[in-house]
Amino acid sequence: MDLLNIIKDAGIIGAGGAGFPTHAKLTSKAEYILLNGAECEPLLRVDQQLMAQFPDEIIRGLEATGRYIEARKAIIGIKGKHKEVVVLLRERIAALGLANYMEVMELRDMYPAGDEQVLVHELTKRVVPEASIPLKVGCVVINSETALNIYHAMAGKPVTETYLTVAGDIPHRMTVKVPVGVAIRDVFRQCGVENLDDYAVIDGGPMMGSVMNNVDGYVTKKNKGYVLLKKDHFLIRKKSMGIEQARVIGKTACEQCRMCTDLCPRYLLGHNIQPHKLMRAINYNLEDLNELKIAQLCCECNACELFSCPANLHPKSVNIFYKKKLAEQGIRYQPTQVEFHPRAAREYRLIPSKRLVAKIGLKTFDKPAPMTEVEFQPETIRIALRQHIGAPAIPVVAVGDQVKAGQLIGKIPDNSLGAAVHASLNGTVVECTDNFIEIKVGSYV
Ligand code: SF4
Ligand code: SF4
CATH class of the missing domain: 3.10.20.600 (Ubiquitin-like (UB roll))
Incomplete structure (x- = not known):
């Protein structure tokens, strides 16, 4: 079986949080395969520890994926502050005889280094065009845990x-x-x-x-x-605010200073997203949605709302508000340029992670979260049939069936984007709906 089908059968999805089915990313050839090990969200400590614990597996998973799409080069992007992991990865790449194919590049400790489009630029100097994907500039990006899952899939183990x-x-x-x-x-x-x-x-x-x-x-x-x-x-209070309340506050307090735009990572890559214009529109009821299509260029990184705005307003929420309105009316942004170049000021406007952590009130909690062995012994588990972007999986088991850990329990509907779903523990199916399969955990006989 070829790698794409191995990945598809193993139910691998982007483990970086978006959940895009990985096999669907690998249908075209690309010049670069990039490993996103930036892990730029404050406090999260998964990727950096996986790269330290499973360097060979991640390197092998990345290599196999790169060879499959005929990439001429594989690049691992990891923040330079993880010095020991950087050294380890370089050593292992050399020891595995891959120094001519793969390299480690150190990322700056800024937010959002792990945004796919920021990562592509930091590692290749290319800019993904507006409303497009990395493949447009010859790159495919996978996350560290995804590469690990690909390695396991090659050994016959699906994602459980x-x-x-x-x-x-x-x-x-x-x-x-x-x-x-x-x-x-x-x-x-x-x-x-x-x-x-x-x-x-x-x-x-x-x-x-x-x-x-x-x-x-x-x-x-x-x-x-x-x-x-x-x-x-602070974060909970801010994130819990509804759009109507955010609009009322914004109306009285937005000073149109443009900081939300000037520090926006996508704007700095040369895209036309300008959240201050959307704030103006919502505050003055400017309802020409054609003018507001730029909202669709927002990646929802939240930098404007949680870091940039001096008045602590909600430009990202306003973007989302307009995105929804545009989607309801079937309006789509059409880029007028083909090539994009970062704005000249970009280098001076990157957001240092340390300052971000302090600004959002997390400095006290910015501590290690060491990998810890925990044995989970639940009585039941409930496995969602939609854990990914695309159509939900279709159950291939019924109530009363015994299932084994790793067994396929939900398949991708024909001709659809989706991901297969597997039992994560042995047991018996006790409930099966369009949304989930519940398994009473127990021995498989
Ligand atoms: S940064 Fe805040 S105050 Fe300045 S334009 Fe944006 S929303 Fe308005
Ligand atoms: S959330 Fe704000 S800073 Fe992030 S891409 Fe959207 S507009 Fe730009």
Whole structure:
């Protein structure tokens, strides 16, 4: 079987958080294969530790993927501050005889170094055009955990586990390997947090993650971490504000200083996104949606809202508001340029991660979250049929069936973008809906 089908059968999706089915990224040839090991979300510590623990596996997974798409070069992007991991990766690349094919490039400690388009520019000096993808400039990007999953898939092991950092205002920050489908509350319990009454939980990193309304869900393949903060923390209050309240405040306080635009990572790459214009539009009820199509160029990195704006306003939320309106009306931004170049001021306007962490009130919690062995022994697991971008998987098991860890339980619908789903532990199917398969964990006989 070729690598694309191995990856497809193993249910591999982008482990960086977006959940795009990986096989669908590999249908075209590209000049570069890039490994995104930037992990720029504050407090999350998954990729840096995976690269330290499994360098050979990640290198081999990246190499195989690069050879498959006929890339002439593979580049690992990792922040230079992880000095020991950088040295280790270089040593292992040389020891594996791949020095002519693969190199490690050190990224600056800035936000959002892991944004796919920022990463492409930092590693290749190319700029992905507006509303486009890295392939347009000859690059395919995969995340470190994705490369590890590809290595395991080549050995016949599908994706049944994910690595998560549990961090924030808690006594024991840690990074753990969790079987897909375990209750999120179980993960917190294992990390020593029994009572969540005082906490709000951010699903993902503190910048791009959102505050969870309900923590009674189950872990999926694309989860990367949870940040637990007290309910009155600045980030929780800011992220919990609705668009109407944000609009009222913005109307009185936006001084059109342009800082949200001038520090926007996508604007600095030469794109036309200008959040200050969207703030102006919402404040003065300028309703010409054709003028507002630039909102679609926003990657929702949240830099404008959590770092740049001196008045602590909500330009990213306003972007999202207009994105939704445009989608409802089927309006799409059409680029007028083909080539893009970073703006001259870019080098002076990058956002240092340390300053960002301080600005968003996380300095006290910016501590290690060491990889910790935890044995999960849940009574039941619930495996979502949509853990990815695309159509939900179709169950191939029924109530009463016994399933084995690693067994296919949901397949990709015909002619659709999607990802296969596998049982993460042995047991018996006790419920099967259009949204999930629940398994009572037990021995397989
Ligand atoms: S940075 Fe804040 S105050 Fe300045 S234009 Fe943007 S939203 Fe308005
Ligand atoms: S969230 Fe703000 S800073 Fe980030 S891309 Fe969108 S407009 Fe730019």
